[in-house]
Amino acid sequence: MAEYNRVSECVGLITLRNPPVNALSAAVRQGIVDTVQRALSDPNVKSVVICGQNGIFCGGADIKEFGSNMTGPPLIPMIHAIESANKPVVAAIEGSALGGGLELALGCHYRIAHSKARLGLPEVSLGLLPAAGGSQRLPRLIGVPAALNLITTGRHVTAAEALQLGIVDQVTDHNTVDAAVKFALSVAGRSLDPRRISTHPCPQQPDLDALFEEVMQKVRQSARGAIAPIACVQAVRAAATLPYAQGMERERELMATLFTSGQARALQYCFFAERAVGRWRMPSGARWDTSKPRPVHKAAVIGLGTMGRGITVALAQTGLSVIAVETQEKQLMEAKQAISGMLERGAKRRGVAPALDGVIYSQNIQAVADVDLVIEAVFEDIALKTKVFQQLSAVCKPGTLLCTNTSALDVDQLASETPNPELVVGMHFFAPAHVMKLLEVVYGPRSSPQAVATAMQLGKKMGKASVAVGNCRGFVGNRMLKPYIEEAFFLLEEGATPELVDQALEEFGFPMGVFRMSDLSGLDVGWRVRKGDGLVEPGTASGRSARIRQGRRYSPLGDLLCEEGRFGQKTGRGWYQYDKPGSRVARSDPWLHSFLGAYRAQHGLVARRIDHQEVLERCLYALINEGFHILDDGIAAGPEDIDVIYVSGYGWPRHRGGPMFYANMVGLAKVLERLEHYQQLHPEVPHLQPSSLLRRLVASGSPPIHKWGEAIKKLHSQL
Numbered sequence: 001m002a003e004y005n006r007v008s009e010c011v012g013l014i015t016l017r018n019p020p021v022n023a024l025s026a027a028v029r030q031g032i033v034d035t036v037q038r039a040l041s042d043p044n045v046k047s048v049v050i051c052g053q054n055g056i057f058c059g060g061a062d063i064k065e066f067g068s069n070m071t072g073p074p075l076i077p078m079i080h081a082i083e084s085a086n087k088p089v090v091a092a093i094e095g096s097a098l099g100g101g102l103e104l105a106l107g108c109h110y111r112i113a114h115s116k117a118r119l120g121l122p123e124v125s126l127g128l129l130p131a132a133g134g135s136q137r138l139p140r141l142i143g144v145p146a147a148l149n150l151i152t153t154g155r156h157v158t159a160a161e162a163l164q165l166g167i168v169d170q171v172t173d174h175n176t177v178d179a180a181v182k183f184a185l186s187v188a189g190r191s192l193d194p195r196r197i198s199t200h201p202c203p204q205q206p207d208l209d210a211l212f213e214e215v216m217q218k219v220r221q222s223a224r225g226a227i228a229p230i231a232c233v234q235a236v237r238a239a240a241t242l243p244y245a246q247g248m249e250r251e252r253e254l255m256a257t258l259f260t261s262g263q264a265r266a267l268q269y270c271f272f273a274e275r276a277v278g279r280w281r282m283p284s285g286a287r288w289d290t291s292k293p294r295p296v297h298k299a300a301v302i303g304l305g306t307m308g309r310g311i312t313v314a315l316a317q318t319g320l321s322v323i324a325v326e327t328q329e330k331q332l333m334e335a336k337q338a339i340s341g342m343l344e345r346g347a348k349r350r351g352v353a354p355a356l357d358g359v360i361y362s363q364n365i366q367a368v369a370d371v372d373l374v375i376e377a378v379f380e381d382i383a384l385k386t387k388v389f390q391q392l393s394a395v396c397k398p399g400t401l402l403c404t405n406t407s408a409l410d411v412d413q414l415a416s417e418t419p420n421p422e423l424v425v426g427m428h429f430f431a432p433a434h435v436m437k438l439l440e441v442v443y444g445p446r447s448s449p450q451a452v453a454t455a456m457q458l459g460k461k462m463g464k465a466s467v468a469v470g471n472c473r474g475f476v477g478n479r480m481l482k483p484y485i486e487e488a489f490f491l492l493e494e495g496a497t498p499e500l501v502d503q504a505l506e507e508f509g510f511p512m513g514v515f516r517m518s519d520l521s522g523l524d525v526g527w528r529v530r531k532g533d534g535l536v537e538p539g540t541a542s543g544r545s546a547r548i549r550q551g552r553r554y555s556p557l558g559d560l561l562c563e564e565g566r567f568g569q570k571t572g573r574g575w576y577q578y579d580k581p582g583s584r585v586a587r588s589d590p591w592l593h594s595f596l597g598a599y600r601a602q603h604g605l606v607a608r609r610i611d612h613q614e615v616l617e618r619c620l621y622a623l624i625n626e627g628f629h630i631l632d633d634g635i636a637a638g639p640e641d642i643d644v645i646y647v648s649g650y651g652w653p654r655h656r657g658g659p660m661f662y663a664n665m666v667g668l669a670k671v672l673e674r675l676e677h678y679q680q681l682h683p684e685v686p687h688l689q690p691s692s693l694l695r696r697l698v699a700s701g702s703p704p705i706h707k708w709g710e711a712i713k714k715l716h717s718q719l
């Protein structure tokens, strides 16, 4: 797990071997301890180089070990032994040096990095802090402000930035190990005292207290309840104010709290879930590893409204050549200007040239004849989309993949209107499409595995968390959102205010509560959908509107607001009021409160006191319950798919792991009991009726989330 060789006669070369990322498993740590010992005791060895195999230095501690009893030599004394060595130790950094990997490098006396390497202390994103001395050494090396930035955000820096910050001593474009060996030879025999980072104080920093206060305030605001960023600030503060040994003690204490917290478990679950969704599988048995994607060199986007523009940018930024089609000249010109602006701003942020030439604009659908893949993003209207798909089928070369960016329409129906339904998949982007991380790839019963594989690969190329899901109303994300929103409406009827509901959800960790979110996305969006479903009664603003529709409880509150022209931020009024249309700062609206009072009086509803716990249980458990239905229906292959969708696209707080992980943490029996409780109180609300899968899981002993897959299979086979 760590190989030892003597090179250039007097350099001991230690190579970490633990594919794929040379994580510091027990065996690797043991290997490092043994080989360092060997190099230091070999009189022929003048200096030592540590590198990683396969072009990656080290991805840090082995996260998989965190869930088990950790054995093997601990990291801290291992790194301390390297720093205390009486021969120079040089880290040769290729690929990544992250977390414990960078901490290992910081224990070395010198660091040489390849120009393409990336370095960072991303522990915060796993609910931890750099607890192998990283929180104490990095501020001593690069100063408190820069270390705070890196440690609290977990961001990775390029080799060039690492050099500028002083994290590495040299950057090379050539063979890193060769450069490090050469460097190691050149420093052999030099005094190592100045190179032992732990022995130095942090560089002087004026107004330390003010700096920490400011950073802590900022971090608390953006953490939305996550505890690791706060512990990271506290650990760096210890580095800045305490001697090294005491700082290390503080680092250990803080880590002990984080390590055993539910947040760390949730965040580490998210890390693996995001990777697991790439290993998609369909009910037909088709899977990621047996389905080869088609090459996509040229793509097209049809319809350049908000979504189409974002999708064009996302595609062009991957380096693809894109044909952007909009039939109306004026809209085409406006879209061209907007897309160019977005490409320019994006390129400026990333320090690259904008891919302006990658996009060709056309009013003519014939222009897409030779593309490999088309994403249709016209207005959400099944007749219009069907027409576009029929045109595309006639125009495109054989084998072109036809993707629809719909958030709700039936992908199967659309596919069935084309001569090659196997080439059709849904690609459900989230607005703004070039920014939002989530992509639902929706397959129907006739979508070919190759079509799914191609869409999934394209999603990955665009940097999206791409999740393959089956076709149903609302797919996964929006289907689960429906009971969540409905419960929020019911809570208003029963006595809550938008402020109370939003506060409960925001304290839970959502960036925005359901009503603020509704104001942002526009109340008319849901209104249109409900109208389409025949749920909206016209002209009810003045009279009593039915609260039971289509045989179930219905709240017309959203419709009544729309009838008043209150569409949210865009009209300056919605569940809140705004200074002017388009403004983003929500203020309580006395009109809304008296409107709610009058509504309740009209319907004979007596407002009661509703607390945060009820808001959370009713909104979140209703959403989770729908998640169980989705699993039972086979629409999502596993709980990870649902959780990645919610964390990447719906603002579910990452430190709570996603709705299904949260249910697992709360306890399935408790979720079931609360759903049963609310269902008894509200028998006319079907979405509070516990899903049969949830009942069956509880009856089978509530297996932990990583065993749900097995349990679901077993439970299905017993049906």
Ligand SMILES: CC(C)(COP(=O)(O)OP(=O)(O)OC[C@H]1O[C@@H](n2cnc3c(N)ncnc32)[C@H](O)[C@@H]1OP(=O)(O)O)[C@@H](O)C(=O)NCCC(=O)NCCSC(=O)C[C@@H](O)CCCCCCCCCCCCC(=O)O
Pocket (backbone or CB within 6 Å): 020, 021, 023, 058, 059, 060, 061, 062, 063, 064, 075, 096, 098, 099, 100, 101, 103, 122, 123, 126, 128, 129, 130, 131, 132, 134, 255, 256, 259, 272, 275, 276
């Ligand atoms: C490295 C990457 C950038 C590579 O990206 P790439 O896209 O190429 O590949 P993938 O991301 O797809 O990964 C491939 C494959 O590898 C798995 N993997 C990646 N990293 C790790 C890892 N660190 N450990 C295990 N496995 C890993 C990944 O899951 C994929 O496999 P899969 O099967 O899932 O497809 C990228 O992978 C990346 O960013 N990796 C994570 C980097 C990272 O976050 N590193 C930090 C790790 S945490 C750490 O290092 C902590 C340190 O500070 C050490 C702390 C000391 C701990 C001591 C414990 C003290 C306990 C205290 C308790 C006290 C209690 C008491 O006192 O009582």
